Amino acid sequence: xxxxxxxxxxxxxxxxxxxxxxxxxxxxxxxxxxxxxxxxxxxxxxxxxxxxxxxxxxxxxxxxxxxxxxxxxxxxxxxxxxxxxxxxxxxxxxxxxxxxxxxxxxxxxxxxxxxxxxxxxxxxxxxxxxxxxxxxxxxxxxxxxxxxxxxxxxxxxxxxxxxxxx
Amino acid sequence: xxxxxxxxxxxxxxxxxxxxxxxxxxxxxxxxxxxxxxxxxxxxxxxxxxxxxxxxxxxxxxxxxxxxxxxxxxxxxxxxxxxxxxxxxxxxxxxxxxxxxxxxxxxxxxxxxxxxxxxxxxxxxxxxxxxxxxxxxxxxxxxxxxxxxxxxxxxxxxxxxxxxxxxxxxxxxxxxxxxxxxxxxxxxxxxxxxxxxxxxxxxxxxxxxxxxxxxxxxxxxxxxxxxxxxxxxxxxxxxxxxxxxxxxxxxxxxxxxxxxx
Numbered sequence: 138x139x140x141x142x143x144x145x146x147x148x149x150x151x152x153x154x155x156x157x158x159x160x161x162x163x164x165x166x167x168x169x170x171x172x173x174x175x176x177x178x179x180x181x182x183x184x185x186x187x188x189x190x191x192x193x194x195x196x197x198x199x200x201x202x203x204x205x206x207x208x209x210x211x212x213x214x215x216x217x218x219x220x221x222x223x224x225x226x227x228x229x230x231x232x233x234x235x236x237x238x239x240x241x242x243x244x245x246x247x248x249x250x251x252x253x254x255x256x257x258x259x260x261x262x263x264x265x266x267x268x269x270x271x272x273x274x275x276x277x278x279x280x281x282x283x284x285x286x287x288x289x290x291x292x293x294x295x296x297x298x299x300x301x302x303x
Numbered sequence: 304x305x306x307x308x309x310x311x312x313x314x315x316x317x318x319x320x321x322x323x324x325x326x327x328x329x330x331x332x333x334x335x336x337x338x339x340x341x342x343x344x345x346x347x348x349x350x351x352x353x354x355x356x357x358x359x360x361x362x363x364x365x366x367x368x369x370x371x372x373x374x375x376x377x378x379x380x381x382x383x384x385x386x387x388x389x390x391x392x393x394x395x396x397x398x399x400x401x402x403x404x405x406x407x408x409x410x411x412x413x414x415x416x417x418x419x420x421x422x423x424x425x426x427x428x429x430x431x432x433x434x435x436x437x438x439x440x441x442x443x444x445x446x447x448x449x450x451x452x453x454x455x456x457x458x459x460x461x462x463x464x465x466x467x468x469x470x471x472x473x474x475x476x477x478x479x480x481x482x483x484x485x486x487x488x489x490x491x492x493x494x495x496x497x498x499x500x501x502x503x504x505x506x507x508x509x510x511x512x513x514x515x516x517x518x519x520x521x522x523x524x525x526x527x528x529x530x531x532x533x534x535x536x537x538x539x540x541x542x543x544x545x546x547x548x549x550x551x552x553x554x555x556x557x558x559x560x561x562x563x564x
Contacts, residue, residue, distance in 0.1 A: 140348060143355045150359045154463030157470045161505045165398050165473060167496030194497075 175225050177261035178206065181235045181248075182216040187271025189237055189246045195221050197250040202227040205248065221248065230255040234267035246271060329525050336454050336524070339447040349452040350459075357418040357453070357520075358460030362467070364413055369468040372405060373397060373475025380476070381484055393486060394495035397476030402504045403564065406469040408556050411515035414457075414464055415548035419523035422453050423544040426527025427537035435528075450524045457523070461516025462509050469508065507563045511556065518555055519548045 186208065195203040203223035211218045223229075232253030239246050250265075259265070343350045380396045426449060429435050435445040473495075480486045499505070523544050530540035 138355075140352075143352055144348075146359045147351045147354045150354065150362065150460075150463065153362075154466055157463070157466035158505075158509070160470050161402070161466060162501055164492070165402070165495055166499045166501040166505050 176203065176222045177225055178220055178222055179229075179259055179261070179263060179265055180218060180220045181265040181268050182211065182214075182218050183237065183268050183270050184216060185270040185273060186217045186219060187237055187246055187273055189219070189248070189271065193245060193247050195223060195248045195250060197227065197229075197252065202250065219248070228258040229253075229265075231257050231259055231263075232267065233259065233265055234269070235265045236269040237271035239272075325529075328529070329521065332525050332528065333521055335446050336451050336521075339444060340451040340455060342447045343452040343455050349448070350455050353452045353456030354460055357414075357422070357456045358463060361414060361417045361460070361464060364417055365410055365464045365468050366471050368409065368413060369406075369471030370475040372409060372468075373401065373472030373477075374479045375475075376400060376405075376472070377476040377479030377484075381480060381486075390486060391490045392494055392498075393476070393480045394491035394493075395498040397480070398473055398495045398499050399504060401469050401472040401476075402499065402508045404556070404560070406472060407465045407508050407512040407515055408552060410465040410468040410512060411461065411519055411552045412549055414461060414516075415519045415523070415552065416545050418457065418460070419519050419544050419548055420541045422457070422520070422523040423527040423530070423541045424537060426450065426453070426524060427530035427532075427540050430528065430530060431532040431534070431537055433532075446528075450528060453524055454520050457520025458513070458516045461519070462512045465512035465515075466509065503564075511559050511563070514555060514559060515552050518551050522548050522551060 189205065189208065191205055191208055193205045194201045195205065203221050206220040206222040208217060208219050210216075221235075229250060230253045232255040234251045234253065236249050236251070237246055238249045253267075376397045377393065380393050381390055384390045384392055384396065426435075429445075429449065435449065438445045438448060477491065481488045481491050526540045526544045526547070530536045
């Protein structure tokens with residue numbers, strides 16, 4: 138086969154390869170060049186973050202507005218300190234509340250932000266004061282059982298008391 | 304009496320020493336290829352020619368197999384996932400299994416049987432017909448002229464083929480999941496994009512395929528160069544290339560996965 142034909146085919150081959158890698162990075166891995174300037178940090182403290190992971194989405198009204206940048210334990214007060222990296226386009230008021238939610242029944246956990254009414258916005262590096270922790274299934278069941286047992290005890294206690302009075 | 308009793312042990316010892324000797328020879332052979340590979344970059348058309356034979360001619364089999372593997376993943380994944388009510392995660396399942404394991408491994412297995420065996424047969428036949436000796440007589444180093452370009456062609460082609468396998472596989476899964484079964488297109492892609500990480504999945508998969516490329520091509524050229532210069536010797540060398548490559552790919556995949564993920 139002629140050399141130019143081989144060169145052409147190898148050129149096409151390499152071009153297809155580059156196109157494939159580009160497709161994988163852009164469309165499949167969703168690589169969006171996000172510079173440090175386009176985002177700003179905020180942090181929030183939670184009693185319990187449940188199964189929240191770094192890079193989990195931060196959503197407001199269901200729209201992704203940022204990502205969880207880091208999670209660490211504050212060893213002074215033993216609270217989880219979660220740093221959020223939010224898109225510069227979205228500003229939130231000072232009394233914004235953050236809660237840890239789950240997408241679907243068994244889905245991954247994310248942070249939901251609810252805008253408050255304060256006219257001043259949170260500045261980069263400030264803390265979101267109003268937080269509510271993740272729902273931990275065991276604790277939920279524990280509370281439910283406790284309630285149930287208390288109600289049961291109250292019910293059993295009242296007929297026993299009335300029979301004693303007779 | 305003593306001789307017959309120790310015969311199995313001696314045989315075992317011989318096999319072990321032979322295996323270690325071949326491993327050492329293969330390592331020195333790799334070193335020789337690396338030292339002699341200057342020419343395959345200075346005379347680039349030597350390497351480009353081999354990329355054509357090893358890579359471009361493997362395109363069809365890679366694309367077709369990738370498509371079918373992706374389609375099968377789509378069907379089977381849908382059947383299993385829908386049982387747990389999470390058919391939406393099909394995109395993530397198809398993309399992750401292809402990018403992390405199936406793409407690099409299957410592309411390397413196909414590459415070993417399609418191009419590795421051809422390399423072994425070609426070099427083995429060159430040796431059997433004394434073309435390699437003739438080159439040495441003419442002061443042309445056969446490793447620099449014949450082996451190194453094929454080695455580099457394999458190392459270059461393998462990641463490209465694996466990436467292509469991944470893309471066609473994802474399209475196969477997309478075709479079955481979205482077009483045939485009727486899942487939501489947006490969910491399919493967004494689930495995939497949420498769970499696939501560029502560095503963790505895409506780049507690590509490509510690094511894997513690069514390692515496989517080095518291993519498969521080294522085995523192929525080594526078996527060819529080491530073949531007994533007879534018709535039967537070339538045939539058994541070709542068989543050994545395919546079998547050894549398959550085993551090495553799977554073993555190496557386990558080691559790389561243990562380190563990467």
